[in-house]
Amino acid sequence: MPGMDTPARSKSECKEPHKKQPLIKPDIDNSMPEMDMPEKLKSDKVNTSISAIQQATFGVSGNCEMCKDRIEKAAISVKGVDTAVWDVDSKKIAVKFYGSETDVNALQKAIALVGHDTEKYKAENDIYDGLPSCCKYRK
Numbered sequence: 001m002p003g004m005d006t007p008a009r010s011k012s013e014c015k016e017p018h019k020k021q022p023l024i025k026p027d028i029d030n031s032m033p034e035m036d037m038p039e040k041l042k043s044d045k046v047n048t049s050i051s052a053i054q055q056a057t058f059g060v061s062g063n064c065e066m067c068k069d070r071i072e073k074a075a076i077s078v079k080g081v082d083t084a085v086w087d088v089d090s091k092k093i094a095v096k097f098y099g100s101e102t103d104v105n106a107l108q109k110a111i112a113l114v115g116h117d118t119e120k121y122k123a124e125n126d127i128y129d130g131l132p133s134c135c136k137y138r139k
Ligand SMILES: [Cu+2]
Pocket: 062, 063, 064, 065, 066, 067, 068, 134, 135, 136
């Protein structure tokens, strides 16, 4: 079969260079997807409330694990606080909270109210005197 070696080249490449396409876009149809916008706005609001979680770290006086319990419970009991972790070595507390519900001042006040000095608020002497002897951090 000698004819098999020469591939038959297509000469149809130049035929029908392009098909007709509509030049005018249907603008009326494009307006329909924009009706979904309110749904997107709703999801934006959810993202905003998540990003409203703030973190703060400040010094809180204390001695031991009992102090740690007392300090963290005082912080967590504040409305809007997510987590609170006090470190016995660094004497600092790290708090995550919703900035729309509370602030660092309120947190420090709440901790001072259970007998622990913070950077901004000193515990009242009466409350401090009621702490167990192992928790007396003032010299
Ligand atoms: Cu203690």
